[in-house]
Structure formats: structure tokens, C-alpha cells
Amino acid sequence: MDGAGGPGEGPAQEALQSLSRRLQVQEKEMELVKAALAEALRLLRLQAPPNSLQDPGAPAPTRDSPAAPPGLPPTCSPSLVSRGTQTETEVEMQPSPGPPGLSNGPPAPQGGSEEPSGTQSEGGGSSSSGSPGPPGILRLVQPPQRADTPRRNSSSSSSPSERPRQKLSRKAASSANLLLRSGSTESRGGKDPLSSPGGPGSRRSNYNLEGISVKMFLRGRPITMYIPSGIRSLEELPSGPPPETLSLDWVYGYRGRDSRSNLFVLRSGEVVYFIACVVVLYRPEGGPGGPGGGGQRHYRGHTDCVRCLAVHPDGVRVASGQTAGVDKDGKPLQPVVHVWDSETLLKLQEIGLGAFERGVGALAFSVADQGAFLCVVDDSNEHMLSVWDCSRGTKLAEIKSTNDSVLAVGFSPRDSSCIVTSGKSHVHFWNWSGGAGVPGNGTLTRKQGVFGKYKKPKFVPCFVFLPDGDILTGDSEGNILTWGRSLSDARTPGRGGAKETYGIVAQAHAHEGSIFALCLRRDGTVLSGGGRDRRLVQWGPGLVALREAEIPEHFGAVRAIAEGLGSELLVGTTKNALLRGDLAQGFSPVIQGHTDELWGLCTHPFQNRFLTCGHDRQLCLWDGEGHALAWSIDLKETGLCADFHPSGAVVAVGLNTGRWLVLDTETREIVSDVTDGNEQLSVVRYSPDGLYLAIGSHDNMIYIYSVSSEGAKSSRFGRCVGHSSFITHLDWSKDGNFIMSNSGDYEILYWDVAGGCKLLRNRYESRDREWATYTCVLGFHVYGVWPDGSDGTDINSLCRSHNERVVAVADDFCKVHLFQYPCARAKAPSLVYGGHGSHVTSVRFTHDDSHLISLGGKDASIFQWRVLGAGGAGPAPATPSRTPSLSPASSLDV
16 A cells, blocks of 8 residues: 555555455465365275265275274274364264365375474464464364264464354364264263363373374363374283382582581491481491492481481480471471481481471580480571470470571580570570470570670671580681670679579680681580681680681582591581591592582483583582592583583583583583573483484574584584474484474474474374483373373473383472383372472483482482382383274273
């Protein structure tokens, strides 16, 4: 238009053009549907005499017919189902005479019909690429007992004016189905194999009558998965949990970043500390460890993250307090204290269930009476202070402590009636009267420490009792204050009736920045650990500095100090490392870990090594045999995914900015640095022959690179465009030519990479394809791992073992699951393993399937599980070829 028309003429013309364009689109869609239906008829006419399609009494074609689709009952003529995103309409079809081969569309596959034009996911969502086409999948289903007038359901892209007609068509088809279903419903036991999608969070699965596909729903979205041709019935697939089991072999990491009271040495010489829900007992020398020395045992009685420890005066019993959490249904879990035997790892007492709020922040055993009592401070607003009888598990006294945070608590070693707490801007001295041991009859009274002429610090993170009864406190100003005992004075500020009180008698400036730890040594000297300056200083009588050492910067500040055998010291740091050594010779790491959320994990193709990366921007290579960190580098950006080249010479790492790096695993040098888009990368995967690298991005694309020189060089080969949401997982076929991918809206798509990164619109043809790895969380072989009521985000990672016997699953509820493979039965049973204190983000088997590695999210933990049980190495026995089922299978609802 030239714009010379009257007012209002432009919008009217635009509306008319829009309607015209929509009409053209609909006409094209109708033509494609007609072509697909005509081709299906042609195939049916090829496999049977024409009169057999017309006459119900005529004999059915045999299974030897040339073009018989697998799984199709020979006694029935097919109907077709075109399924949209949310609705399904069954289309009955009466074949009419006509010349064979009359079709303008592409040929339909055997056993199923074509998905014409347009990229269509198995979840039912269409993508933006390709020419417009009818949404949904055309597949064969059980036909009605009599034929009727053919109907055709409208495209979901129809104009608003067509929607009433669309609804009427669906209603008519549905009514016809009700009338025609009587003959087949009885044979199905009264269940309809095509259930409608449920509401959000619902999940169903239907094994259709011909053994062609299985359908499940996530958030009401249908997901269709085609059954491999060799499988006749789901009932014949393996059932029950796998014969393999997992045993926790090693835990990498230590929670030093944000916890205190987290490092002690037992009478046995074992070092006790915690990370996630596991308390680790580590023996620096000897034990069942690898060549690096040492061994680990694990107390795993806790249901949520451990926050603090205390060791009984006997050096054997341990108390550990956990935080509150929530179960998988969102219900709160109550914090509790476990008292357990470090020799047998058996729980002796559970203290305070239902008595604490939010978590257990600090705890301590009494000393003067051989550990008869336990003092606990919780994380509630009032930081409730309570005293418990250890042998009976009964509460003897309780009081509101302070609204300020409490960081440390302890009994006086000379008098169990004296308890000290310290934290934000305070030091409190408590007098406890036991009430003759009657539960609840005890009383606690408080004297507040007065700083007087000394500067009041913001925090008092630690304190220690001296043999003469004095107390040393370390504060955020870098000062060590000496608190001496004196007679109570009525003029002294504070409340309580203690016979004695404490006042500051000396001050020494010890560190630049806060003092995080104080430790009384066996020889009477005191060690202090600094935050900002990372120094360890040994102090003699009168706070005279005797010797000092500095912790290397990359290990972080000193968080905790424990005295080992002889002059040996154990030092925990704020960067989750555990160091061993002494002030003269220095310190070396024995336990190291990440400091922030973990996501990236890959295992070496032929060595017992694995690589991790996460939000702390560290890329770490771990030695699974020596249980040690081989090397680490700073990525400068968040690492989210990684994969080794099959040669093992290089590793690709995907970052949160769209960049991906290729590093030489020996020299750690970056040999390639490429950026694809500006969205985060969620998966990188080399093809099994090492010739291609696939990179899945949050911009909905998969970037393909051709690789040479053992992975050191790469060049852009193409892009896989068609997903309607971000890429979550992908796997290569064993021949290295095809990719299967999942996305954030539950799509399952297949790609012909060798043929030019083309989308395979007919997913039915990929049902028998073999995959080099199986990490996609959606697919026929693994759909049984999904729990009831899943919202589609409950499973973060999945990995099939190399021998194709088991599948490991990482879920959002802190658990690792082990299923049999294939896991293609609804509500499949699994072996469940706890220990992580946060969502489990990734699982991978080592190259020989001897171990499974799992990553915790927020808890920054790495668990190495030993795989025990059935069988040796090698692939699982192939599923025997079976004749497609000729009888209806029962529907399956989950």
C-alpha cells in the first residue's frame, strides 16, 4: 500500500493480510496431513489385498508381508493419532480405493507414520525451525472395531476464528471414540491406553497396544518414547533393584569455609571432621587407603548437614550436631545431636529431637566429671543454651542465651558448673546448678564479661581454658585477652550469683585481622590461628611468642587447629583444606576440596581420574587411586561442564559465559579458547571416535566442532537448531554420527551430525540406535527412574555404566540412586544412598565401572563410591530379539 488511503484503512488491510497468511499456512498443513495419511494407506494396501481392508471377515495379512510395520496387529486396520501439545484427538479412517502410491508427502516409516515438516519434540512442543506443519506425532494405535467417516483434527497454529471449529471436531471425535471403544476396552481391562495429561506435577506412562511407544507426562506435558524393535513387552524387561551396590569409599573436602568446632583428633590417632551429612574419620598413615597413605571411615547417621563436633574426654565417643532441613515433600526436619562410638560407628544416643530450632550451632562435653554432661547451643533467634545428661539423653536445664550469634561453648575443665559462651560482641560466663539430676530442674545464671578499658570486639570466635583456670579469648581485632578469676563483687555489672567472676587481666596483639582458632597443646603452650594473615603462632607463658609459620595463600585462612601425635599439627582452613605438618617443617595438604557449588564432572577415559569444576572457578583433576588432588587451576569464570577427549590428552570445559576451553591435561595449558553465544553452557561431549565435539548451550543450540590432533585443534562444523528451550543433556551414538539431546522443556530430539547437523524429524527411526553414553534423563531406556509426582526438575544427572548394567541417578533430594539398565518400567525400584547435604548435581562412573563419583551442590562435597556386586567387566548381555507383540498389553499408569 502507498499509505494514501483513509484513516483505519491500513490496520484493516494488515488484518486481512494476516488472515490470508494464516489460511495459507493451514492449507499447507492440511496438505501435509493428507499426504501422510495417503502414504499410510498405500503401505497398508501393499501388505494386504484390497478387499481385506474393506471386509472385516477377510483373513489378516501375515507377519511375512513385505512392508508390515513391526508391532501392528495383523487382524486390525490402523487408525492414526495426531497429538498436540496438550490434547489428543483420535482420527478414525476408512480406506478408499485409489491408485497405490498416491501421495505428495515423504514416505512414512515402517510401524509408524511420519512427523511431517516442522521440528517437533517428543514432549510435544514445536520449535522455530523448519516449515510450518501440524504439531504432534502420528503413530499407530489400536483401531476401533468398526470403521467410520474419516476426521482430521486442526493444527494448533490455527487462527482464532478456527478455534470453535477445532473444539467441535475434537468433541465429535471424542464422542465417536466413546461409542467405538466398547470392543477394545474389555480386552484392556477397562483402561484406556491414551490417558489425557494430568495437572502440573502429574506423571503417567502408557505402554501402547502395539508395543510401538511409551508415553509419560511431566507437568502435564506428554513425552513419547519409541520402544526398540527387539522388546515385545515391558513386563519382560528386568525388574527389581540391581545386584550391584555402592559403598562409600572416599570423601573429598572438609567444611571449613563456614563452620567451627570441626576438627579433632581421637584417641586412636584418627582425625575427625565433617562435610555434608558425613562425619569423616581419617587416618593420616596406614589404613585401607591408596598409595597416598591414609584411610577413611564414615559415620553416616545424620539426615542433614553436620554443623559442629565435640569429642568426649575418653577420646572415643563423639557428639555431632546437624542443621534442620526439609524432606523431599518440603516438610521440615528437626535438628538433633548424635552421640556415637568412633570405634564401632554405632549411634549411642540421640539428644534433643524436637528441642532445637534451625540447627545445632555449638556443643561441648563436660570434662571435670568424665563427660557426664553435654552443653548445646541451637541456632534459634534466642540461641537457646541447654545442658543434657549424656547417658540418659534428658534435658537438665535450658535458658535463652542471647539474640546475638553464639560461636563457641565450653565447660571449665576444673568445674562443670561453669560454662562459657562467646560470639558476636560478647563473652558470657554461666553458672549451672544441676537440680540434683532431675530433668528440667537445673538452673542457669549468667555473668556478662566486661571489656572495660579494652576495646570491645565485634566478634569473639574462640576461647580456650588454661590449666591454671584462666581463659584466653581470640577476637576479630586480632587480640588475645586473658580473663582471670576473681571474687564476685556486687558493684560488678552483670547478673547472676556466681561465687567467682572473670575479668580481663592481660591483652596481647597477636594477628592482623581476626583470630579464628586457639588450641592448648600438651606441653602447656597455646597455638593461635589468624584469618587475614594466615599465621600460626605458638605462645608460651605470659603470651610470649615462641615460634610461628604461615599457611600458603591458596589454602586460605586458619579455621581450626588440632594436635596430632608428637609435634604434628592438623590445620583446617577456610578454603576447605586439611593440612598436616609442624611449625618447623611447614604444612602440606592431606585433604582438599572445592569451596562453592559444584556442577561439572567427567571421568578419564582409561585412568582412575576425574575432573570437577564449579562456582568457585577452580578446575580440579583428582587421583581416584591416591585419593588426592593431582592439580588445579583458576578458570577466572564459573565452570559448569567438562568432558575428556577419548585420547585423554585434553579436556573441554564449558563456562557460564558461553566460553569453552580446551586444556592439555599434562601441561594444563589452554590450547583452545572459543565463545559460542553469551549464554551459559550446560554440556560438552566428545564423540566416541574423538572427531567431533558437541556443546549444548542455554541459547537452545548445540554447536558442533570437528576435532583433530587428539583434540588440540577444532573448527566449527555446524549447529543443531531446533530445540525450544535450553539444552540440558546430550549423548553421541556409538558410530559417532548421531546425537540424542534433552532440553529444559522436556524435549527429546535426534540429530544427524555427519549428514550436516540435520534434525531427524522421524524419531521412530532412532528407536534401535545404540548410544555410546547414556546421560540424557529422558528416553525409553531410563524413563523408569522418574519418581511419582515429579515436576521435571527432580533429576539433575544420570549416567549408565560402561558395561550397560546399571544406571546411577543424582536427584534434588540429596540422594544417589542405582537402577538396573534398561530402566524402562514405571516405578522402578532402586538402591538409595544418602550422605550429600544438598542437591546432587552430577554422577559419573569411572572408566572401568569400579567406582561412581557424585557431586554435592551447595555442600561442595565429592563422594567416591565403590561399586560392589554382580559381574565383571564387559557389556551386558544383548536383549534377545523378540517378535513384536500381537496381543494387547495392559496400560501402565504412574
